Amino acid sequence: MSDSKDLLRAPFELAYNYKRSNGPVMSQFFDALGEQKILGTKSSTGKVFSPAAEFDPDTHESLNDLVEVGPGGSVESFSWIEAPQNHHLIKEPFAFALIKLDGADSSMLHMIADCNEADLSIGTRVTAAWSETTTKRITDIKFFTLEK
Amino acid sequence: MKRVAIVGYAQHPILKNAGALNEVELIMPVVHQLFNDLGISQQDIDFTCSGSCDYLQGAAFAFVEGLSAIQTNPPIKESHVEMDAAWAMYESMLKIQMGDAETALIYGFGKSSPGDLDAIISLQMDPYYISPLWPDRVSLAALQARVLLDQNVITSEQMLASVIEARANSKNNKNALITDLIDESVYLKNAMVSSPLNKLDCPPISDGSSAMIIASEEKAYEFTDHPIWIEGIDHRIESSNLGSRNLATSNTLQASMNQLNLKNIKFDVAELHTQFSHELPFLKSLLNLQDVPTNLSGGPLVGNVMMCAGLDAIGKTYESLKDNQFTHGLAHATSGPCLQHNMLVHLEAQK
Numbered sequence: 143m144s145d146s147k148d149l150l151r152a153p154f155e156l157a158y159n160y161k162r163s164n165g166p167v168m169s170q171f172f173d174a175l176g177e178q179k180i181l182g183t184k185s186s187t188g189k190v191f192s193p194a195a196e197f198d199p200d201t202h203e204s205l206n207d208l209v210e211v212g213p214g215g216s217v218e219s220f221s222w223i224e225a226p227q228n229h230h231l232i233k234e235p236f237a238f239a240l241i242k243l244d245g246a247d248s249s250m251l252h253m254i255a256d257c258n259e260a261d262l263s264i265g266t267r268v269t270a271a272w273s274e275t276t277t278k279r280i281t282d283i284k285f286f287t288l289e290k
Numbered sequence: 291m292k293r294v295a296i297v298g299y300a301q302h303p304i305l306k307n308a309g310a311l312n313e314v315e316l317i318m319p320v321v322h323q324l325f326n327d328l329g330i331s332q333q334d335i336d337f338t339c340s341g342s343c344d345y346l347q348g349a350a351f352a353f354v355e356g357l358s359a360i361q362t363n364p365p366i367k368e369s370h371v372e373m374d375a376a377w378a379m380y381e382s383m384l385k386i387q388m389g390d391a392e393t394a395l396i397y398g399f400g401k402s403s404p405g406d407l408d409a410i411i412s413l414q415m416d417p418y419y420i421s422p423l424w425p426d427r428v429s430l431a432a433l434q435a436r437v438l439l440d441q442n443v444i445t446s447e448q449m450l451a452s453v454i455e456a457r458a459n460s461k462n463n464k465n466a467l468i469t470d471l472i473d474e475s476v477y478l479k480n481a482m483v484s485s486p487l488n489k490l491d492c493p494p495i496s497d498g499s500s501a502m503i504i505a506s507e508e509k510a511y512e513f514t515d516h517p518i519w520i521e522g523i524d525h526r527i528e529s530s531n532l533g534s535r536n537l538a539t540s541n542t543l544q545a546s547m548n549q550l551n552l553k554n555i556k557f558d559v560a561e562l563h564t565q566f567s568h569e570l571p572f573l574k575s576l577l578n579l580q581d582v583p584t585n586l587s588g589g590p591l592v593g594n595v596m597m598c599a600g601l602d603a604i605g606k607t608y609e610s611l612k613d614n615q616f617t618h619g620l621a622h623a624t625s626g627p628c629l630q631h632n633m634l635v636h637l638e639a640q641k
Contacts, residue, residue, distance in 0.1 A: 156348055160417075168418055191534060193419045199529035219440075219537065221432030222485035229409040229424045238429040238484070240533050249533030251420055259485060264440050280422050 167196045170208050175282040178272050180212040182246045192246040193280070212243035213270040214289055215250075222259040232285065237262060241286055253285040261288055294386050295510040295517030296637070298324045298503040299605035304467040304593035307403040308497035313347065317359035317399050320501040324395075328503065328513050332361040335503070336391035338368045339382045341375030341398040342597045345410050356399060367391070374398060375500065376563075376600030376623030376633055382504055383523060392509045399499035400596035407495060407596070415627070416530055428492055428566075429484040430532075430627040435568040436486055437537040446486070448571035450477050452564070453490045456591035463606070467494050467593035491567040493594030500598050502605055518608045518619075518637050522550040525633035527626070537628055543576055546634045555636065557582045558616035561603040563624045565590040573622065573629075582620075586610060600624065604635050611639040 164172055167183060171194035174181045182192030183205035189198065192211045197204055220239035226232060232255050239262075240249035254268055267289040276282045300320040308316060325331055332338075338360065344352045353370045362368070367390075371377045375398025382394035408426035415421045438444045453472065460466035472490065480488040503513070510517040526542035528535050547553070560582050564570040574584055587606040590599045600623025607619040617639050625631040 162417055164418065191531065193533075195531050195534065199531060199534055218533075219433040219436045221429040221436065221487070222482070223429060224482060224485070227406075227408060227426060229406065229412065230426075231424060238423070238425050238433065240433055242533075248531065251423065251425060251532055253423060264436070280419050 165196065167194050167206060167208075170194065172278040174210075175280070176276040176278045178213075179210055180243060180270065180283070181208045182211045182243070183207060184209050189247045190245060191248045192243050193250050195248070209245065211245035215241045215243035215246070215268060215286075217254070217262060217264055217266040217268060218242050218249045219264060220254060220262050222262070224259075231281070235259070236285065239268075239286065241268060252280075252283060254287070255285040256287045292387055293507040294383055294504055294520045295507070296502060296520065296604070296608045297505050297510055297513040297517050298328050299500070299608050300324045300327070301465045301500045301602060301605060302498045303465045304595055305403075305497040306467060306494065308401055311497075313342070313356050313399050313401060313499075314359045316401070316497065316499040317356055317397055317501070320499050321360055321395065321397060324501050324503055330513070332366065332395075335393050335395045336367065337382055337385045337394040338366055339370065339378040339385075339394060339396050341371045341373050341378040341396075341601065342400060343372060345414060346400055346402060346405065346596060348405065356397075359397075360395070374563075374597050374600035374623055374625055376604055376635075377525070377625070379502060379504065379601060379604060380523060380525060380633065383520065386504070386506050392506045394504050395501065396504065396601065397499060397501040398595070398598035398601045400598055401497045402495045402596050403497050420532065426484065427627070428487055431492075431566040431569075432484040432487045434537040434628040435491075435566065438568055438572050439486060441538045443538055443575065444568055444571040449491060449567040450474060452567040452570040453477055453591060456585065456588045459586050460588035460592040463587040463592070465498075465593065466588050467496055468588075469592065487566060487568075493565045493590045494592070496593050496595045498593070498595035498598060500595070500601050500605055502601060516612060516640060518611050518639055520635060521638040522636035523633070524549045525631065527631040530630070532627060535628070535630075540576060540629060540632065543573075543629075543632050543634070546632065547577065550634055550636055552620070552634070552636070553578065555618050557618045557620045559586065559607060559610045559614075560584045560620040560622070561587060561589065561606040561610070562622040563590060563600045563603045565594055565599070565624075567591065569629060577620065577622070579620070600633065604637070607635070607637050611637055
């Protein structure tokens with residue numbers, strides 16, 4: 143009989159260990175988030191996508207004309223979570239929402255916090271609240287709050 | 291187009307928690323049931339294609355393990371889609387159209403019980419703008435539900451009716467997971483998971499598998515006297531940019547309907563891959579199915595095996611046509627958030 147210390151062992155890490163490049167368009171979007179600015183991309187038809195899209199899903203053209211939008215916007219739809227799950231970033235009741243930023247024609251998926259469900263409806267005005275530290279990720283916008 | 295028919299379909303009882311039964315043990319019974327019913331073996335299959343999700347098993351190329359459920363020696367022609375097995379059927383259709391195969395075995399499997407499905411589905415989203423926010427699948431569906439309610443495309447009464455009818459219809463499916471009937475008071479007492487969706491508006495966490503065999507016209511009659519023909523099939527996907535989609539309609543589904551010329555077909559039955567209660571009245575309206583018996587199997591609200599429920603919609607439509615005096619059936623499969631990617635399949639019984 144061999145001791146367990148004689149058994150062959152190999153480490154196994156179950157992880158989401160990919161590295162991704164942000165590419166030329168999204169890099170500009172994330173760099174701007176680090177400066178608390180939100181960008182969108184403008185198509186030849188004048189339509190503005192924010193978060194910055196790399197292509198227009200209707201015309202299929204590449205997009206690289208970046209314009210500043212927000213930080214205010216209006217709620218296009220929302221789902222209210224009274225009991226957040228373990229993986230959610232906000233531990234108090236909050237909403238996931240589609241928010242059409244001022245100057246944009248498409249909506250951004252993000253979260254709305256520091257309010258009650260009854261405060262929200264389609265069309266409610268909200269504005270970005272920024273994270274204390276920036277990592278040039280979408281979470282640099284901490285969440286959206288009701289516009290004062 | 292070569293004519294292709296469904297000649298067999300089998301579904302594992304949908305389980306709340308398959309426990310120690312692994313994926314191979316879930317797949318084997320349905321594949322062998324099909325082989326036994328048709329009196330054939332793996333040697334009679336030219337092409338095998340499966341649908342599953344490695345994220346559910348938590349390992350890369352986990353689907354390869356599923357192949358242990360079938361005989362792969364002598365070597366077989368095989369493929370896999372990281373999608374619902376409805377798309378494995380689509381790939382198999384193409385294989386037959388190309389002349390590379392006359393028969394195909396399709397199977398799908400999923401065990402959602404071991405992990406946290408909401409978290410896992412979040413990881414499958416756009417890794418730049420969406421995944422880092424960890425949106426759960428119910429909250430994403432709820433965004434569409436609210437748009438549909440707000441624009442009066444559907445009503446909350448229709449959502450309630452979807453839930454009540456799904457449970458009433460579960461008696462037609464011996465494999466259904468949820469079979470207890472409920473009334474309005476029970477529905478209203480359920481807590482919101484993500485408003486406007488409560489627990490009963492959502493499908494149950496489910497484990498299971500299904501398998502199907504399709505064959506070319508030449509081969510189909512060797513398997514059965516009553517093949518069910520795949521008269522039309524079309525699938526289209528909308529933008530991965532969720533915020534640029536109009537969630538109150540589906541332009542891609544309308545394009546598929548035109549492609550299949552659906553408005554000139556009088557359907558006898560339909561099975562829709564509607565995982566949330568609001569999706570049923572939405573799609574019934576969009577697909578002009580108001581007067582068509584829909585989801586007689588109960589649909590995903592009474593059992594929703596990930597990577598399988600779309601194939602099940604096709605399989606249940608096949609069963610309805612085979613077992614009744616029906617002629618035309620419509621099946622729908624979907625993938626992605628808020629009905630992003632949809633497949634329509636027009637099935638026709640031999641007259």
